[in-house]
Amino acid sequence: MDTAFDSKQPGTAPARTPARAPDRGGSAPHGLLAVQRTAGNAATVEMLRRAGHRHPLATVSSLPVQRMYNPGHGGHGGGGAGFPPQGFVKEESPDEYLTPEETMARVASLVDNPPMENYGARRQGRAHGEFWMRFPRDKSNEAAEETLTETSALLFDSMKGAQEKAREDEPDKTAEDANNREVQGMLINDRLVFATNYNSSVDTLVERGRKKNKGGQPTFQELLSIRQSDEGATRGLRGHEAENQREKLASFRRKNAAIVAGERGEGEQGRGEDATALALRARLGEPVIVVNIEDEKLREYLTSRKYEGRVFLLRFAALDPRAKKTGKNKGQPTAEGSVHAEQKLLLALQYANIVPHQDVKGPMSIMGKYRPCMGCAAALMYYKRRLEFTNLSFDENYGHYFQGAVNSLYDHQRHIMDKHYLEYIRQMVMDDITNTPAMMNEAAPQEAVHRRGGPALRVPGRYASRQADVTPPTSDAEFDDEGHYHRTTRPLKDTWTVETAHVGIGQGSQTHNVPRRKHEQLSEAQAAELKALWNGRKGMPPTNESRQRAIELAYGYKNSERMTLKYLGGIIELDANRLGGYLTRYENEGHWKHTPSRSGKVENQPKSHKKGDPAKQFTKGGKLDGEGKKTLKALIRSLTGHPWCDAWQRIHDNELPQELNPSQMPDELLMKLAELRRQKVDVPSMSKYMHTGEKGDNLRKAITRKGEPLLEKQLAAAAQVKTEPEDVEMGGTASYPTASTSYAESSTSYAEPSGSYAEPSGSYAAPSGSSAPGYPQGRTADYGYGSGGGADYGYGYDAGEGSSSSAYPPAPAEVPGFTLHIDPGTNQPYYIDEDTGGRYIRVHGRMTRIRFSDDVEMEDA
Ligand SMILES: [Zn+2]
Known part of the structure; x- marks a missing residue:
């Protein structure tokens, strides 16, 4: 062991640089x-x-x-x-x-x-x-860097390939480290060190290599022979990205073959000398060495001539899962930590106490796939x-x-x-x-x-x-x-x-435009009113009507007053997610009156909710009925602040004999009216309620000219089924959410047409703590994520093309103007509005905004 090793802690880097800044901040x-x-x-x-x-x-x-x-x-x-x-x-x-x-x-x-x-x-x-x-561009003068990048990309593919095979072997186990996106290599003293963001990528690959090698430690080239399937390598990529990916890998493989054949690396054919290639082929028969950053031998590995031409795979044990010491999950392993691969390589220099000029001879480079x-x-x-x-x-x-x-x-x-x-x-x-x-x-x-x-x-x-x-x-x-x-x-x-x-x-x-937090609060009287409407008063249980009114109010508070679901849910003692589900449903369907199935069992057969969902609330082909009026009113109320809606409320509430111009209506409202017209709701009756004229000619024109095209566009977007799942941080070849949580399993959808505001018996349920009497029981109701039934329902799952492998859930559709994402916590798809950064989910093919109480925090890599 090297003498420098007495102090291998990060606090003791080369003397000329204070390894750890004194903590003057005192915090x-x-x-x-x-x-x-x-x-x-x-x-x-x-x-x-x-x-x-x-x-x-x-x-x-x-x-x-x-x-x-x-x-x-x-x-x-x-x-x-x-x-x-x-x-x-x-x-x-x-x-x-x-x-x-x-x-x-x-x-x-x-x-x-x-x-x-x-x-x-x-x-x-x-x-x-x-x-x-x-x-x-031509990289003949940066040959070592080029090869380091290309080798990193090949190694990455091998790591993904090993994970893929591990999944095949043990389909029950979720793929480890599906999130890894990067490999970086370091050329130092004529040897190579490769690092990843996650340790488990290294572990899974080497485990696979040993298996192939009947227990023996594999060589680097043996590891590179483990490859990902084309399906895996291009999963989540768009057509041109997939093609780009394939061509790159194929080209890099050819170059690697030339290196292994001893024909590439020495400055051949106008190319500069390639120290990476020379290191790669120097000791082809030697096994890789997996080394922990904190290993006492690391310095020797990086500096001793004995290890020239060796290939190292770096781990950082500090990131490994460890048993939780406290809390209700005590003993359970924590999630694996990650550090960007470049940082691991720098940490290796620091922990090994590498002194530049003194300990490093020849070219030195850190390059990766990304x-x-x-x-x-x-x-x-x-x-x-x-x-x-x-x-x-x-x-x-x-x-x-x-x-x-x-x-x-x-x-x-x-x-x-x-x-x-x-x-x-x-x-x-x-x-x-x-x-x-x-x-x-x-x-x-x-x-x-x-x-x-x-x-x-x-x-x-x-x-x-x-x-x-x-x-x-x-x-x-x-x-x-x-x-x-x-x-x-x-x-x-x-x-x-x-x-x-x-x-x-x-x-x-703009980062500074990201909505921060909503802090508006209800007055005491408003809070009391909302609570009483939802939970009833002493001796006066809530009624179906009172709950409908509470939903309307909560919807308005949430959308126009920008209050959080958590806050509103707290007032009526209802789980925020559940309230969110109700409000989403209300937004999409208006009030509903279905009898809940007492068992709470989820019905699998898609009902008539495929397209004409609101038809449940409206009499087809007739005049605008009470439910229809309520829906329109609630929609207008939710758009409070829009001049047209404010005018409508004033005219409507005071029964003023005034007419409004329907072409000035907000788009949302015109779309809703177009939808109702499609369901054969009588236009004059709608126009009367909208205060846009008895005959409805102007409203008809506005619907035809504006509402209908908007609705059409929205439905077309909803129908578009393309398998182009986007993923988080630098998408590339990331695996899809793990097999254990398939979308098809998320059968409990708030959007299921059941549940009523009141008990089916007709007797009003008494308030009982935080549970919501009469509301669907045993349903997760997370934001009304669509159920697995029905292609144009929920996320518009791609039922037709791109039949994905059974190990993966079907891909949700992309919607123009939005980027599709998968929530890493729930594996649920959601959409980000490209213009506003707003977060949406798709319910019944409609984009529904989700609001958060806090700024959206970014993903760790
Ligand atoms: Zn980074």
Whole structure:
């Protein structure tokens, strides 16, 4: 063992750099982090502000610290292209000290404000409104980096392949680590270290390799021979993404074969020397070494000549599940933690006490399948510039910002959370924009510029790729008849144009416009009224009518007064989800009067609720009846604030002899009227109730011209069935929600047409604590997620095409203007409005907004 090992803890990095900043903040870091995670960045900033700190932006732009970019240094791409213009400032020993907490808060403030936008309600992280789209380029001068990226992508596919096979073996077990999205490799001292976000990816792969190898530790190439099925590799991808993915993997495999054959790596055919390839093929027969970051041998593994040419797979045991020590699930394992792969590699340097210049000889690089996120890019830059790993190359064309990455730096590498780190983030946010790759076969258009080694074009964020891949190389490998490798240049078949561009991550929304929290409250009298209507008064149980009125009121409070379900539910002592379900149903159907099945058993056969659901409430072909009036009235009330609706309420309530112009109605109302007309509800009777004229001619025109097309558009959107599930954070090849929770199983839907406001007997139920008498029992009623029955019901499950494997639930449909997501907690699909960032679910083919009491917190990677 090396002597340096007496102090392998993170607190003892090379002497010239204080490994851990003194905790001058005096606050409890973990407590703060907890606040950060639960309450969002703004809350943390506010907390720090109250604690007497300066506003985070007050000085952020004036720190005389080291610049991220050096003119002439173009990252691994070389070429520089003069970025940033003349900004390089050598460090000027700034006198200001920032605690890690202050650094976090200022980073938060930077990324929470313009020019940063959030994508997919932050599930795609944050990024700029425009991106540099980077087109395929020649990488012959960055051969080691190219191979590191390509090998990482192959290893990732093998990890997914191993998970796929593990699932086949044990279909009952949910696939571990379905969330892993990344592999990054490090070339150091002529050996290779690979890391993932989740340890279990490494475990599952090596386990699979051992199984194939009859118990023996597998070699790296044996691991790479484990592959994912095409179905798995392209699951969740759109057509062009799948094609791109296939071509990349096939090309990378050809290159790997050339390396293994000993024909690629030595600077052949105009290519620069490739230290990664040489390391890969140096000891092909040797097994991989799985090593924990905290392992005492790590330093030897990374520095001793004995291990040159070896391949290591890195684990970080601190992230493994452990038994819960307290709480009702005591003894149960906690969820596996994750740290972005690049950070694990940096942690390895730190734990192994690697001193740059002294312990590292030759080229050093950290490259992966994906470009680093902003938080990781800043950490890599910190190691390069501040910790003097000057020969470290990495992809400086960073991708999106994910808060989780910065949080885990705070957790594990607090020594770099200082003003320099902040400055790197600041430069990425303020002086530059996010990067995104073009497709592998896409050529740059004429207007592209040469930037950091290759062609790039500024494109609107919506075209940014859903996969944050490293920029594709233009080179390929081919084999002649004798099996010899030839380096070729791939023809770029397509030229990117905005007219033909695929929409990628969708439109961003301003981070500062994300609805924060709703705090309006009811007056005491209002609260008492609502409570009495729902629960009854002493000696006076609630009636069907009183409950209907309570629902109407709650609906109005929620939508126009912006009160939370939790708050409203608390007042009437009803579970917030259940109340939400009722309000959703009310919004869609108006009041209902069905008798609940006493058993609470869910009926499987789709009833007549397929299309004409509201028909239950309305007499077909007749005049607008009482239920219809109630529905329209409730809809108008929910649109309080709209001038037309306000006018209607005034006229209606005071029975004023005035007429309203139906063409000024809000769209929602016109659509509802169009729907009623389709159900043969008499237009003059509707017009009379709408105060738009006795005969109804004007209303008929308005419905025909505006309501009907809107309704048609909505129904078309609902009917659209495409299997393009989006996923969270950098979608790529993520697995679908695990098999154990199939959508088809979520049969309990609030939207099932049963349940009444009152007991079927007709006698009014007495209030009984928090349960809602007369309301459907034994139903989960989470927000009215559609039941499995009926393709145009609920989510419009794709019943026709794309017959997914039985291991996976059917894919929910995509809706234009929305991005589809899967809630990681419930596996339920939901939709993010690309314009507003609002969260929706689909009920009866209708997009229904869900509101949250808090800011949407982003996904950890
Ligand atoms: Zn990252």
